[in-house]
Amino acid sequence: MLYSQLFGKTLWDYPKDAETISHKYLAKGGFIDQLMSGVYTYLPLGWRTAAKISDIIREEMNRVGGQEISMPALQKKSQWIETGRWGTMDPPLFKFKDRHNKELALGPTHEEVVTDLARRFISSYKELPIAVYQIQNKFRNEMRATGGLLRVREFIMKDMYSFHISKEDFSDFYERVIKAYLTIFDKCGLKGVKLLEADSGSMGGDYSNEFGVPCKNGEDKMYVCEVCDWAGNVQAVGANVVKCPRCGGEVVVKSNVENGHIFMLGTEYSEKMKAYFTNEKGERKPLIMGCYGIGISRLMATIVEQNYDDKGIIWPNSVSPFDYYLTYVEDSLKDIASECYYKLSKLKRDTPESGVSRIGFDVLLDDRDASIGTKFADADLIGIPKRIIVSKKSLDQGGVEIKDRRTGKLSILPIEEL
RNA sequence: CGGGGCGUGGCGCAGUUGGUUAGCGCGCUACUUUUGGGAAGUAGAGGCCGUGAGUUCGAGUCUCACCGCCCCGACCA
Numbered sequence: 176m177l178y179s180q181l182f183g184k185t186l187w188d189y190p191k192d193a194e195t196i197s198h199k200y201l202a203k204g205g206f207i208d209q210l211m212s213g214v215y216t217y218l219p220l221g222w223r224t225a226a227k228i229s230d231i232i233r234e235e236m237n238r239v240g241g242q243e244i245s246m247p248a249l250q251k252k253s254q255w256i257e258t259g260r261w262g263t264m265d266p267p268l269f270k271f272k273d274r275h276n277k278e279l280a281l282g283p284t285h286e287e288v289v290t291d292l293a294r295r296f297i298s299s300y301k302e303l304p305i306a307v308y309q310i311q312n313k314f315r316n317e318m319r320a321t322g323g324l325l326r327v328r329e330f331i332m333k334d335m336y337s338f339h340i341s342k343e344d345f346s347d348f349y350e351r352v353i354k355a356y357l358t359i360f361d362k363c364g365l366k367g368v369k370l371l372e373a374d375s376g377s378m379g380g381d382y383s384n385e386f387g388v389p390c391k392n393g394e395d396k397m398y399v400c401e402v403c404d405w406a407g408n409v410q411a412v413g414a415n416v417v418k419c420p421r422c423g424g425e426v427v428v429k430s431n432v433e434n435g436h437i438f439m440l441g442t443e444y445s446e447k448m449k450a451y452f453t454n455e456k457g458e459r460k461p462l463i464m465g466c467y468g469i470g471i472s473r474l475m476a477t478i479v480e481q482n483y484d485d486k487g488i489i490w491p492n493s494v495s496p497f498d499y500y501l502t503y504v505e506d507s508l509k510d511i512a513s514e515c516y517y518k519l520s521k522l523k524r525d526t527p528e529s530g531v532s533r534i535g536f537d538v539l540l541d542d543r544d545a546s547i548g549t550k551f552a553d554a555d556l557i558g559i560p561k562r563i564i565v566s567k568k569s570l571d572q573g574g575v576e577i578k579d580r581r582t583g584k585l586s587i588l589p590i591e592e593l
Numbered sequence: 594c595g596g597g598g599c600g601u602g603g604c605g606c607a608g609u610u611g612g613u614u615a616g617c618g619c620g621c622u623a624c625u626u627u628u629g630g631g632a633a634g635u636a637g638a639g640g641c642c643g644u645g646a647g648u649u650c651g652a653g654u655c656u657c658a659c660c661g662c663c664c665c666g667a668c669c670a
Binding site: 192 | 594599604605606618619620627628629630631632661662663664665666667668669670
């Protein structure tokens with residue numbers, strides 16, 4: 176990809192309203208653009224990043240047996256009446272009327288839609304367990320949007336729903352999803368992620384867990400045990416917790432962003448919507464359900480909140496919009512840079528975790544007629560992990576200069592070895 | 594929804610007690626010279642001063658209403 180053709184550019188100033196690090200850098204770097212309060216466009220850099228995150232999530236959801244589907248964002252009132260949430264979900268639920276004056280909702284979550292699918296498609300224990308997920312825009316009519324992508328009204332979310340014959344079978348699956356989530360956060364480069372006891376709120380169900388990602392701008396507070404791995408959301412567990420309820424160890428309070436919330440829904444929805452299956456004994460039983468959400472927009476912002484310096488974002492390799500930023504100091508070196516570009520783009524790459532091998536690296540070639548200072552500033556801001564500079568100086572030293580965005584470490588590599 | 598702040602070229606801002614031609618920085622276009630940390634010169638383009646109604650000889654500036662954006666609170670993933 177040529178930088179000169181990239182839609183969306185880096186800004187000279189931070190947007191005046193941006194306060195959190197992620198909002199400042201994502202907007203200044205040309206990853207996102209605000210349309211209105213809590214509603215953003217993902218520009219190519221931002222969308223590439225979101226796609227990388229989505230791919231990581233897909234891989235883990237597929238691994239636990241999830242099947243990807245896509246449910247409508249437009250939802251019907253009657254299903255929300257069935258579960259009783261047409262009234263109780265009201266502030267977060269976006270409602271409107273179509274041209275026939277019929278009331279509809281924009282999906283904030285999909286228990287109603289998926290439970291309806293389940294009652295029509297699942298009839299026997301032989302078909303269970305089953306899990307479906309989707310990655311899609313969700314709409315929530317928040318009182319107030321804040322902090323750039325941290326709290327928005329339209330956001331990208333992965334939501335998975337599982338159906339089981341028993342609580343035991345559900346629990347096994349739930350544990351596997353917890354592991355999958357921790358793997359996702361790890362692959363996205365997040366540190367110190369904690370599984371929290373949480374409040375299931377308007378989702379109902381028997382119990383739920385959140386994943387707390389520690390960072391300065393987090394709007395939530397969590398207790399973290401310094402001895403064992405227990406942690407709890409302050410809101411859910413209650414104030415004044417001093418000792419760990421599990422091991423009695425000292426507890427500290429940390430700011431965090433809730434990134435992912437998973438729920439044991441039990442038979443809450445299946446009973447209300449009559450989603451039954453027939454068991455081995457021929458008895459009709461309500462499906463045992465779970466749901467598992469993770470906000471991709473918020474995850475992207477949280478990754479920035481944990482990975483930056485005073486010059487800009489430092490993307491973990493796994494989610495960076497490009498693998499390499501490449502440029503040259505003088506116009507006369509453009510051809511050599513192009514040579515590097517084609518070499519890297521066609522290179523065969525193996526990713527050890529997945530065993531998948533892809534052809535070529537994603538390279539952003541900065542071919543703009545800009546001064547080298549501008550290019551350096553933008554390269555640092557957009558945070559691509561490796562920066563390659565072609566210059567007379569580097570060629571004299573035997574190759575091109577590679578700088579690691581995170582460590583700042585410089586090295587010279589002959590072009591043949593790229 | 595309560596409290597506070599703010600709307601002026603694409604972005605960030607200035608604009609005196611109302612006064613005639615609405616400025617600045619960045620960006621943009623053309624040419625020239627530049628190139629290891631946001632280069633320089635010359636010449637250009639680009640404005641319903643958020644919207645509407647008032648006050649006034651005269652409104653970016655004053656009044657009212659509306660719309661929008663941000664922050665704090667309550668609420669939520």
